[in-house]
Amino acid sequence: MIEDLKELWRYRDLVRSLVLRDLAVRYKNSVLGFFWSLANPLVQVATITIVFKYVLNIGIPNYSAYVLCAFLPWMFFQMTLSDAGESVLRHLDLLKKVYFPREALPISVALANLVHLLLALGVFFVYLLVLGVAVEPGWLLLPVALALQLALNLGLAFFVSALSVFYEDIRYLVGVSTNLFFYFCPVIYLSEQILVSEKIPEALRARIWEVYHWNPMATYLEWYRQLLLPRFVGKGIEDVPLAMHHLAIAAAISLVTLVAGYAFFNNRKWLFAERP
Numbered sequence: 001m002i003e004d005l006k007e008l009w010r011y012r013d014l015v016r017s018l019v020l021r022d023l024a025v026r027y028k029n030s031v032l033g034f035f036w037s038l039a040n041p042l043v044q045v046a047t048i049t050i051v052f053k054y055v056l057n058i059g060i061p062n063y064s065a066y067v068l069c070a071f072l073p074w075m076f077f078q079m080t081l082s083d084a085g086e087s088v089l090r091h092l093d094l095l096k097k098v099y100f101p102r103e104a105l106p107i108s109v110a111l112a113n114l115v116h117l118l119l120a121l122g123v124f125f126v127y128l129l130v131l132g133v134a135v136e137p138g139w140l141l142l143p144v145a146l147a148l149q150l151a152l153n154l155g156l157a158f159f160v161s162a163l164s165v166f167y168e169d170i171r172y173l174v175g176v177s178t179n180l181f182f183y184f185c186p187v188i189y190l191s192e193q194i195l196v197s198e199k200i201p202e203a204l205r206a207r208i209w210e211v212y213h214w215n216p217m218a219t220y221l222e223w224y225r226q227l228l229l230p231r232f233v234g235k236g237i238e239d240v241p242l243a244m245h246h247l248a249i250a251a252a253i254s255l256v257t258l259v260a261g262y263a264f265f266n267n268r269k270w271l272f273a274e275r276p
Contacts, residue, residue, distance in 0.1 A: 004266050008101045018108030065131060068124060069228050070187045070221040076117040077153055077217060078178045083109040084157035085164040085171035088272055095273050102269035106161040110154045138227035145227060149220050152254035158261030162268045185217050192240050216250035
C-alpha cells in the first residue's frame with residue numbers, strides 16, 4: 001500500500017486535472033454554473049422549512065439555518081457515493097489503453113464534490129451574516145470536520161467504485177440506501193430530540209442516543225451544527241454538547257473505512273480492464 005501511495009503522489013497532477021475536468025464538464029454551457037448545484041439543496045431546505053416550521057410548528061428559531069448547515073455536508077456525502085458508482089465505469093475504455101493509478105478516479109470524484117461543498121459553505125456563511133449570526137470560534141475547526149468526513153466519503157467511494165465495475169446494481173443500491181440513511185441522520189431534525197421524545201421510553205433514551213452516534217455521519221452533522229451555529233432554544237429541547245467519545249468513534253470508523261476501502265480497491269483495480 002505504501003508503494004501505491006507513493007505512485008499516487010507522483011500522479012497528483014493527474015488527480016488535479018481530473019478534478020478540474022469534472023468541475024468544467026458539470027458546468028459546461030451553463031450560464032449560472034455553480035449556482036445550479038446550489039439550487040437543489042436550497043429548494044429542498046426551503047420546502048423542509050415550510051413544512052416543519054410553519055405546518056408542523058417546530059419551535060426552533062432560524063430553523064432553515066440548522067437544516068442547511070447539515071444538508072450541505074449530507075449532499076457532499078450522497079453525491080460522492082453517487083458519482084463514485086460511475087467514476088471507473090465512465091473511463092473503462094481509457095483504462096484499457098493508458099496506464100495511471102486507477103484510484104485517481106474515485107479520489108477525483110470525492111475532491112470535486114468537496115469543492116462543491118466549500119463553495120456552498122461560502123454562500124451559507126453569507127446567509128448566516130444576513131440572519132445576524134455572529135462569527136463562532138468553532139469555525140476554525142471546520143477544516144478538521146471536513147477532513148474527517150472526506151476520509152469517510154473517500155473510503156466508501158473506493159468500495160462503491162470498485163464494486164460497481166462488476167455489479168452495476170451497486171449504483172442503484174447506493175441510491176436507495178442513501179435515501180433511507182438520510183432519516184438516520186440529524187438533517188431535518190435535531191439529534192437532541194431523541195432525548196425528549198415521548199415516543200421513546202425514558203429508560204431507553206440514553207441508550208438509543210449512544211447507539212445513534214455509532215453512525216459517524218450523525219456525529220459529523222451534529223458537529224457541523226455546533227461549530228457553525230450558536231446554541232439553539234427550542235420547545236423543551238436542551239442543547240447537548242458533542243461528546244468527545246462520539247467524535248472519537250466517528251473518526252476511528254472514518255479512518256478504518258478509508259484504509260479498508262483503499263486496500264479493497266487496490267486489490268481489484270487490475271481486474272477492471274478485463275471487464276467486457
